[in-house]
Amino acid sequence: MAYRTYLMVCAGTGCVANQSMKIKDKLETEIRKKGLQEEVSVVTTGCNGFCAVGPLMVVQPDGIFYQLLKETDIPFLVEEHFIKGRPVKELMYTPPKEKLPIPKMSDIPFFADQSLVVLRNRGLINPEIIDESIARGGYQALAKVLTTMTPDDVIQEIKASGLRGRGGGGFPTGIKWETCKRMPGDIHYVICNADEGDPGAFMDRSTIESDPHAVIEGMLIGAYAIGSSHGYVYIRNEYPIALERLQTALKQAREYGLLGTNIFNKNFNFDIKIARGAGAFVCGESTALMASIEGRPGEPRAKYVHMVERGLWDMPTCLNNVETWANVPQIILKGAQWFNSVGTGDVSADPWGGSKGTKVFSLAGKVNNTGLIEVPMGITLRKIIFDIGGGIKDGKKFKAVQTGGPSGGFIPESLLDLPVDYEELTKVGSMMGSGGMVVADEDNCMVDMAKYFLSFTQTESCGKCVPCREGTKRMLDILEKITVGEGTEEDLILLEELSSMVVESSLCALGGSAPNPVLTTLKYFREEYEAHVKDKKCPGHACRKLIQYKIDPVACVEKGHGCHVCAKNCPDGAIVGETKQAHTIDVMKCNKCGICYDVCKFDAISVE
């Protein structure tokens, strides 16, 4: 018998880390206990996107969204909702600053403003069962190209769609395929780049976790267009769930004959191997990635000769990102025009003339609704952060958003109405990148943020070329100097000079973009650098050497009656004072950890 109700439990990495598998087990136990196992089915899905409120589940067909579930909630929930028909309000989502919960997922602003192409199956299928993917139209696009389209037709369709690389470069996908197809060589390779290494980015990971067959089908179509029978997915080993689901998906596709020889009896052969990366950021760079597959150290090479000409094992190779591949089946099924009706600019004459379709972003940092979103190109940053993202945490003030991963630039409030588009983001000193988005609020120090991201790219620099290896190191030294109050105004000029040198002379895009956080913060938040250099102050109160905690003796006695809580909690024993009397901080002992500031209930402690 068919089930009447489906409980779609999120099993993306975020929710699994929050024990969603235990929630699933508990649901199944309770459902059996109540004798509902023939009526109510529990399904584990890929990332639902609203990671901030996980573990979560959606009840269908009612569309009720339950969040922040605990095992102890489950018996009550099963009894109330599935037997008595009373959805449990206490477990529903209530937007910040509001009182009434929103029962339906489709009414929650976080979901209502998104438009799903790549993530169309998220939360709807169990990614570990191929039939569920097929039920939602999986492999129909492959059937279409093999029965009704020539490889050139496929390439024309992709070109007309205006699809551009989602891994960061934004190179027109159709042109890449066409060039690769033309190149002579016994073997052509297609590669899926799933080596997503940006801090705070999890788009590709979630795409594979929620719909691995979309990626496999995209690669199959690309392989047919290019004339390839060998594919690789380069995926980092630190993505255990994505890796496992991909392996399962490949195995099931092979069993169905969707990978292998003579696919659909159309004399088309293709199979995919998995190459596991060890977590080096630079291996997301195409040439370093190929070196890594070949078993050599993951170092990039100069691209006088493009990879479409001589790539993996010196053969013509077409490499695209996970998200790019996952777009392909939908373009084939629904047509180029459907795809390019969404987005900015015009791609009919110039393939670089616009940004079409949707883009997946992972929203992280000081924003209320952290999670995974898919939005149409051309949407403003303001809409992403304040409508979908639900604004800044704890009612604080927005300061900047970094787009494009660790080597993206910071964009200030004045540019929040910027449409999300490859060219627009580059114009203001940032980039689309693979789609990381980190939000900073008034408490973030922009010098410190720039230092953090530069220290990441510096550590991840492979060291092959001097500008990246030495240049980023010297830049980091200067930033370190500034954050401890030893910077000079000349340092700011030197920092700018070094930045442009690293950008212009590095071998690959890692060095070529690493100074972006520094350059954009110097451009948009120069006053913060000057405060560090001239006044020796940190306006964001993040650089410990430049801040000082103080206790207001009046407030301490009158409001708090010298409660002594700060002194008890101080790890350095730096706070002295008797109960009912004013307390003071010994600046020599104070390590500026800020614990006293956090524990004082009377606002008697300030920082400057």
Added chain:
Amino acid sequence: MGKISIEDLAKIQEAARYKVTLRQGAGRVRMNVHMGTCGIAAGARGILTAVMNEIEARNLHDVIITNSGCAGLCSQEPMMTVEVLGELAPVKYVQLTPEKVKKIFDSHVLRGSVVQEFALAVGSERTH
């Protein structure tokens, strides 16, 4: 299952049609069985099972089942609200039996014609 053909893709899709409809929260007809304490005591579980059996026996892919609490008219239980979405206003049926459910399927669900003799009123309480 071994190697599949293009025709098999369509078969797999067809077999899962009802599942896909439910998971998307889409459907043509919504049948809401009232499952308050009063409803359950009067046999709402049996009505729910009857509805599920009818859907399966008739191989329907567009009927979704929800349940709700007590509608406040406990003497008339078991009750059910049937709504052809976007077309007809919801209709409340009272004092149901599995036989009556069958008739409601024949007439209201499949032909859009309300079974006046079991109907109480047109309109619906909030389900949540």
